Every structure is written in structure tokens, then in C-alpha cells.
Amino acid sequence: MPPQMLSPHDAAALVQPRDTIGLPLGPGQPPALLQALGERDDFVDLRVAGALLAVGTELFSRPGVHYLSGFFGPFERALRDQGANISFAPADFRRFAPLLRARPPRVMVTAAAPPDADGWCSLSLHAGGTIGELVLAGEDPDRLLIVEAGDGFPQTFGLAPEHRHALHVDQIDVLVRTPSAPLALPEAAAGDVDEAIAGHARRFIPEGATLQTGIGSIPSAIATRLATDEGGGYGLHSEMFTDGCMRLHQAGKVTNRKGHLDGVSVTTFAFGSQELYDWLDGNRDIAFLPVEVVNAPEAIMANRDMITINGALAVDIHGQIVADTIGGAQFSGIGGSEDFISVPGLSVAQRSLVCLPATATVDGAVRSRIVPWFEAGAVVTTPRHQVDVIVTEFGAAELEGLTVHQRGKALAAVAHPDFRDELLEAAERASRGHSPVA
Incomplete structure (x- = not known):
């Protein structure tokens, strides 16, 4: 009818x-x-x-x-x-x-x-x-x-x-x-910190990897680096399709021989610039599928060398991540980050990168995003046992299989130098399963 x-x-x-x-x-x-x-x-x-x-x-x-x-x-x-x-x-x-x-x-x-x-x-x-x-x-x-x-x-x-x-x-x-059109978002410009993070993240991405990326200047910097570096043959299996994903296609770096849903880049929604929307129009190289298909653990696991790239707001020395609240107040949401952070840890060949600047400026004061412990009222987005790699502008901390003490030392090494001593002290207190809290 x-x-x-x-x-x-x-x-x-x-x-x-x-x-x-x-x-x-x-x-x-x-x-x-x-x-x-x-x-x-x-x-x-x-x-x-x-x-x-x-x-x-x-x-x-x-x-x-x-x-x-x-x-x-x-x-x-x-x-x-x-x-x-x-x-x-x-x-x-x-x-x-x-x-x-x-x-x-x-x-x-x-x-x-x-x-x-x-x-x-x-x-x-x-x-x-x-x-x-x-x-x-x-x-x-x-x-x-x-x-x-x-x-x-x-x-x-x-x-x-x-x-x-x-x-x-x-x-x-x-x-x-x-005559309406979707909201267009300008592509995020990458700064020096973003570029440094992208450089550290790059070494975890082998040729032919299957990629998931989020929105923002850090994923954009990583995608741009991959688009201009040597290597390629990438696949895309990403909850969100962004300008960075488009740049990889435009650079000829995407082949989508990823072992699952081959031949197309897989996503469940796209958000970005007007250029992205124009490029997607009539483009059969991209397949939009329901989120229960794209984010299913078995689908993520089926991809060859799945490398996921997500963000965070803060990390403690246990490796817990706060990604959607600030001071307990809602900032964003959980989305699909948990699927793409937790599932790669079930395979040796797959890696999950959580990228964030080492510091943030709050009310004029520089604060570390890597902290000894979260304050009361903090809402944890990702539990410690699901976290693989934390990347800042100072390096990458690989956490899987480490003790709390070892995690604290690894995270201190990628924190801003001004905050490393307090992180190392908390890590020492956390030895042998003790609390890091003074």
C-alpha cells in the first residue's frame, strides 16, 4: 500500500x-x-x-x-x-x-x-x-x-x-x-600530540590488517599516516565510517581481503564531512549493516589481524578506563567501544589500541590523564582485564598479562614526566596485590 x-x-x-x-x-x-x-x-x-x-x-x-x-x-x-x-x-x-x-x-x-x-x-x-x-x-x-x-x-x-x-x-x-541533508562535521585537524600518538600506534598495525577506528583527531592522524606510509592491503570493519576511512580508500590502501565479508568495507553508520557523504553516495564498496552484525564478537574475531583503535578520557594504574564521563558527569556514551576493546584480546593476532593524550588542562591546571586511582564518583567504562595497549604521545604500554605493579610501571613510562613519580609510588604500593591508595 x-x-x-x-x-x-x-x-x-x-x-x-x-x-x-x-x-x-x-x-x-x-x-x-x-x-x-x-x-x-x-x-x-x-x-x-x-x-x-x-x-x-x-x-x-x-x-x-x-x-x-x-x-x-x-x-x-x-x-x-x-x-x-x-x-x-x-x-x-x-x-x-x-x-x-x-x-x-x-x-x-x-x-x-x-x-x-x-x-x-x-x-x-x-x-x-x-x-x-x-x-x-x-x-x-x-x-x-x-x-x-x-x-x-x-x-x-x-x-x-x-x-x-x-x-x-x-x-x-x-x-x-x-531538501534536508545530514549534519556535516569538519574533519578534525591533527596536532603535534596526535601525530606523536599516531607514530606510536603505527608499529602495531601490520600490512593487511583489518581496522576499526573512531572519530576524532587521533584516529584521523593514524588513518592519514597509514594512507601516506608504505604498506597497505587493509580491510575495514568499523562501527563508524569516517573521513579517515575514506582517505584510506582514496589512497588505494584498502583491499578488504580480510577473511570475513570480503570485498566491502563494513560499517553500521557514517558521520563526517560533506565530502565523505558525497563520496559515499552510490558507493557499493561500503556495506552498511545492523550493529548486531557489525559489532558481534564472532564477526570481529573472524577478521584477519583485527586492529582496533579507540579513545579514552582517563586510565588508572590497574588499566581501568573512563571513556564516557568526566567527574562522574555524562560526556558521551559506551557505544561499541567495549566490543572492539574486549574481543581482540581473545586472539594473539588481534590488538586493541586505546589512545589518549597524556595530559588535559582543567581550569588552567595541567592534569595527568593516567592516574594512580580514580576519585570517588568516577564511572569505569572498560574493566582492567579487557585492556591491551594504552598509547600516548610518550609511547605505548602493553598491559595484557602484567601484574598491577608491572602495569603501573608501564603506564608511568607513557605518562607525562611530571606525573611519573606518583604513578611509580602507587605501583610499588600495589605490589603483590595490595591497594595503590596511600
Whole structure:
């Protein structure tokens, strides 16, 4: 049955004052529809579940609207600081789909590319954890599926027939055609510290490795180094596809003979510059697959020489990592980092690199990101037993198999020199299983 063709305003009017909405993460969010919803002021109890907002809208500042986020970005942090009704649900990316299934929203929405000649709307920059619930909402007469087909959203592909990465117009209740485009992020510029970290990380990446990278200046510096260095034959199996991933392709360094899903770079969402979005449009070298496929441990393990590259905010001498909070306050989210940090440790040939600058400046004071122990209220993202390599601008500390004492010494060696003595003292106290706390 063909969908209703409505304007953003008329589609937004179908949401009830008391209702529930499910949103994709970031670049899967429909811009014009969310902005139209933000123009309404009659909500009594609207509950919206999503993650990593990528659309500016007044919706989440309105009375009667509660936003439950699985991943904070700049928009979420601003809403929290302004006193909006926003909550954080600790969950890794693979849990998004079952959480939606357990409490299915009445309304599911998504951005997509315009329909092709056969009526298929590519889900563009996001597969993630919502595709199953989008389909179920379209099949259920008591639920509502609204798709905003934006002219600026690139057409991307999955792996047919099981993962087509598209919705047919006959599956959609309401189709909204707009000129909208996804939020574009400028490519992060790498500084001297980033370049130094990239240099230390580079020695862990063999020719022909399969790579996973995140967003930011450090992964960008590593990808740029790989694109310009000798060597190549890389595969890409990464939750997020970035400008750095594109640069590797453009440099001819990607062959994707990785032993699992060969021939394509595998991802579940893309976020980056307009150049990246233009490059992805119509590009069948990239396969967008659901997060439960991309981040599955068995899929990660199946890749040849999997090398994962992720970030952190702080590390203690046990090797525990804080990656999504600052002083106990939510900064980002768990995402898929745990999958890509923990799984490589199950194989000798696979390595997990956690990269971070050795220091941070807080209120004008330089502080070490490698600390003897975390203060009260800190929220650990990654437990110590899952951590392989910590990389800073001062070197790389390989932690697997080391005692707490040895870990402390290895981490002190890659900390800023001004903070090494206190780390070594804490490591000495931690000898033979004692506490590092004075």
C-alpha cells in the first residue's frame, strides 16, 4: 500500500500529545520532521528514545517532553546544562535494538535517501540498532512509521538479500519529502600530540590488517599516516565510517581481503564531512549493516589481524578506563567501544589500541590523564582485564598479562614526566596485590 505523502508539519501532527517515539542514532535522524515537532507546544507526555542528537530542534526543551538518550553528544550536553528533561541510559550499541523491542515506541521515524526507480529508500548513513523496529512499526496497524526522504542524504547499500539497508515505500506509513541533508562535521585537524600518538600506534598495525577506528583527531592522524606510509592491503570493519576511512580508500590502501565479508568495507553508520557523504553516495564498496552484525564478537574475531583503535578520557594504574564521563558527569556514551576493546584480546593476532593524550588542562591546571586511582564518583567504562595497549604521545604500554605493579610501571613510562613519580609510588604500593591508595 503506498504511503501518505505529507509535509513535515502534517506528519508531526500525527504524533499524539501523549506518545512515544523511537529515533535512530545521529545521522539517521530526520531533520525537518524533528524541527516540525519542535514547533509544537501541546505535548503532555511525549517520550523520545534516541542517541547522539544530530538535529537542532526545540522539541527537547518543550514542557511535557522527556528524552532518553543512549549516547550523549554536544546537543545532549547542552540540553542537560539548560535543565531539559533528559536522561541517560547506560547501554552499549548492540543493546539498542533489544531495548527498543522490549518497549516498542508507537512511532518510529528515520531519515532516508529519496526512493529509487523501484521504490526503495536507502537508509543512507545509519543502519545501527533501529532497522528491525522500523520494519515492525510499518507492519503494525497500531503503530506509525514516518520516513523523511531528504534530497541531501546519500544513497548507500547493505548486503542483499538479508541486509538490504533500505525500506520500500510500501512498508512506510508516511513519507515526507524534503531538501534536508545530514549534519556535516569538519574533519578534525591533527596536532603535534596526535601525530606523536599516531607514530606510536603505527608499529602495531601490520600490512593487511583489518581496522576499526573512531572519530576524532587521533584516529584521523593514524588513518592519514597509514594512507601516506608504505604498506597497505587493509580491510575495514568499523562501527563508524569516517573521513579517515575514506582517505584510506582514496589512497588505494584498502583491499578488504580480510577473511570475513570480503570485498566491502563494513560499517553500521557514517558521520563526517560533506565530502565523505558525497563520496559515499552510490558507493557499493561500503556495506552498511545492523550493529548486531557489525559489532558481534564472532564477526570481529573472524577478521584477519583485527586492529582496533579507540579513545579514552582517563586510565588508572590497574588499566581501568573512563571513556564516557568526566567527574562522574555524562560526556558521551559506551557505544561499541567495549566490543572492539574486549574481543581482540581473545586472539594473539588481534590488538586493541586505546589512545589518549597524556595530559588535559582543567581550569588552567595541567592534569595527568593516567592516574594512580580514580576519585570517588568516577564511572569505569572498560574493566582492567579487557585492556591491551594504552598509547600516548610518550609511547605505548602493553598491559595484557602484567601484574598491577608491572602495569603501573608501564603506564608511568607513557605518562607525562611530571606525573611519573606518583604513578611509580602507587605501583610499588600495589605490589603483590595490595591497594595503590596511600
